[in-house]
Amino acid sequence: MSVDLQILNEKVVCAQHKNEVCPECNQSFVEINDLTRHLKATNGVIPPPGAVLPLRSQQIAKMREDGNTHFRAQRHQEAITAYTNAINIAFDRPLWEPTGLAREELAVLLCNRSAAYIARKEWVNAYVDAEGVIELKRPWSKGHFRLGRALFGMGRHEEGIEALKLGLMFDPESAEIQKALKEAEETYGLEEDA
Known part of the structure; x- marks a missing residue:
C-alpha cells in the first residue's frame, strides 16, 4: 500500500490525514522525523559512526550529579527532576551514537531515580524504574x-x-x-x- 507523504511543520506526515503516526494508514513517520531532527542539528557535518557528542555527555553527567546532590540532601523530588531531565537527554541521543553508551547512562539514571522514588515511598514508580534497570543491565x-x-x-x-x-x-x-x-x-x- 502506498501512502502519500507531506511535510507539515517540518515533519513528515500522512498527506491524507496529516498525522505523524497515522492509524488509518497504519504508518508511523516518527523514526524518519527523529533522524531528520538529528541530522539538522549537525549543520550538514555528519559525524562518523560511533561518534559521541561530548556536550550531551557533559549535560547528562552534570544533571546526574545535581540529582545525587539533591538526593544526599534528602531533596528527593528535586533529585527525581534532575534524573528525569538527564534520562530525557540520554534517550534523545542521536542514532549514530553507540547504543551501549545510552544503555549504561540510562541504567544508572533509572537506578538513581528508583532510589529517590523509594525514599518518597512512590513504590510503583520505583518498581517501573527498577524493571527498566534490569532490562538495560x-x-x-x-x-x-x-x-x-x-x-x-x-x-x-x-x-x-x-x-x-x-x-x-x-x-x-x-x-x-x-x-x-x-x-x-x-x-x-x-x-x-x-
Whole structure:
C-alpha cells in the first residue's frame, strides 16, 4: 500500500490525514522525523559512526550529579527532576551514537531515580524504574536490589525476596542485598534459601 507523504511543520506526515503516526494508514513517520531532527542539528557535518557528542555527555553527567546532590540532601523530588531531565537527554541521543553508551547512562539514571522514588515511598514508580534497570543491565545487582525494595513497599514480599535472591546470584558479596534479605526474613517471616 502506498501512502502519500507531506511535510507539515517540518515533519513528515500522512498527506491524507496529516498525522505523524497515522492509524488509518497504519504508518508511523516518527523514526524518519527523529533522524531528520538529528541530522539538522549537525549543520550538514555528519559525524562518523560511533561518534559521541561530548556536550550531551557533559549535560547528562552534570544533571546526574545535581540529582545525587539533591538526593544526599534528602531533596528527593528535586533529585527525581534532575534524573528525569538527564534520562530525557540520554534517550534523545542521536542514532549514530553507540547504543551501549545510552544503555549504561540510562541504567544508572533509572537506578538513581528508583532510589529517590523509594525514599518518597512512590513504590510503583520505583518498581517501573527498577524493571527498566534490569532490562538495560540485567547482571547489575543494584537493579535487583531496587526492585526488591519497591516490591516490599508494594506489599509483594515474596516477589521482593526473589528479586533480592536474583541480585545476590549476580553479586554474592553484596552487603546491601544480604542485609535486605536478613531484614525481610525477620520482618516478614519469609525464609531465605540457604
